[in-house]
Amino acid sequence: MSTENKLVKKKRRNQNIAFGIFSAVSYSIVALLFVILAFIVVKGIGVISWEFITEMPKDGMTSGGVFPAIVGTLCLVLVSMLFAFPVGVLAALYMNEYVKEGWVKKIIKQMTNNLAGVPSIVFGLFGMSLFVNKLGFGDSILAGGLTLGLLVLPVVIRTTEESLKAVDDTFRQASLGLGASKWQTTRNVVFPIAFPNIITGLILSIGRVSGETAPILFTVAAYFLPKLPTSIFDQAHGLALSFICDFNKWYKY
Known part of the structure; x- marks a missing residue:
C-alpha cells in the first residue's frame, strides 16, 4: 500500500x-x-386546569391561578416589542443600507455585540435607575417593557442585519437601475424580501422577554398581585416570576 x-x-x-x-x-x-x-x-x-389558567392567585401565590401573570406577560411583551422592533429594524436598515464600511460602522457593531453580552440583571438595575426613578414611571408595565425592550434590542438589530445581508445585491442594482431611489429600493424591494427572516428575530425576542425575571423584579413585578393591570403605569406579574415563586410547592407534586 x-x-x-x-x-x-x-x-x-x-x-x-x-x-x-x-x-x-x-x-x-x-x-x-x-x-x-x-x-x-x-x-x-397534575396541576394544569382551566381554573389554574383563568383564576386569580390566592394565599400569597400558594393557590389559585395565574391569570394575572398571563395578562402581565402579554402586556410586557407588547410594550417591549413596540419599542424594540421598530427601533432595532430601523437601526439595522441604517447600518446595512446607508452606512459605508469604516470605523464608524465597526464601532456601532462592536457596541451592539457588547450590549448583547450584558447580564439581564444589569439591564434591570439600569431600568430601575432610569425609568423607575429618574423618569418617574415607578414600578409599572411601561418601565418594565422599556427595560425588556433594551434587553432584546441587540437581538433584533443583529437578526435584521443578517436578514438584509442575505438579500442578493442584484435586486438592489436592478431597482436602482430602473430609477428607484435608495429609500424606495430599501422599502419596496429589500425589506419585503428580508421580512420573513426579520420575523424570526422578533419571535426569538418575544421568547426571551417572556422568560426574563431579573429586569421585571426591579421595574414592574409585585410578589403577590391578585388583580389585572388597568394601565401601563400599573404593576404587573410575569409568568416566569410566578413559576419561580411557586417552584418549591410545584416540585413537591
Missing part, C-alpha cells in the same frame, strides 16, 4: 471519528431537551 493511500485512509478515519463525536453531542443535546420537556410535563400535568 502506497504512502498516499495510507494518508487518505487516515484522513477518512479521522473525519469519521470527528463526525461521530459531533453527531453524539448533537443527539445528546436533543435527548436532554426531551428529558427537560418530559420532566415539566410529568410534574406539571
Whole structure:
C-alpha cells in the first residue's frame, strides 16, 4: 500500500471519528431537551386546569391561578416589542443600507455585540435607575417593557442585519437601475424580501422577554398581585416570576 493511500485512509478515519463525536453531542443535546420537556410535563400535568389558567392567585401565590401573570406577560411583551422592533429594524436598515464600511460602522457593531453580552440583571438595575426613578414611571408595565425592550434590542438589530445581508445585491442594482431611489429600493424591494427572516428575530425576542425575571423584579413585578393591570403605569406579574415563586410547592407534586 502506497504512502498516499495510507494518508487518505487516515484522513477518512479521522473525519469519521470527528463526525461521530459531533453527531453524539448533537443527539445528546436533543435527548436532554426531551428529558427537560418530559420532566415539566410529568410534574406539571397534575396541576394544569382551566381554573389554574383563568383564576386569580390566592394565599400569597400558594393557590389559585395565574391569570394575572398571563395578562402581565402579554402586556410586557407588547410594550417591549413596540419599542424594540421598530427601533432595532430601523437601526439595522441604517447600518446595512446607508452606512459605508469604516470605523464608524465597526464601532456601532462592536457596541451592539457588547450590549448583547450584558447580564439581564444589569439591564434591570439600569431600568430601575432610569425609568423607575429618574423618569418617574415607578414600578409599572411601561418601565418594565422599556427595560425588556433594551434587553432584546441587540437581538433584533443583529437578526435584521443578517436578514438584509442575505438579500442578493442584484435586486438592489436592478431597482436602482430602473430609477428607484435608495429609500424606495430599501422599502419596496429589500425589506419585503428580508421580512420573513426579520420575523424570526422578533419571535426569538418575544421568547426571551417572556422568560426574563431579573429586569421585571426591579421595574414592574409585585410578589403577590391578585388583580389585572388597568394601565401601563400599573404593576404587573410575569409568568416566569410566578413559576419561580411557586417552584418549591410545584416540585413537591
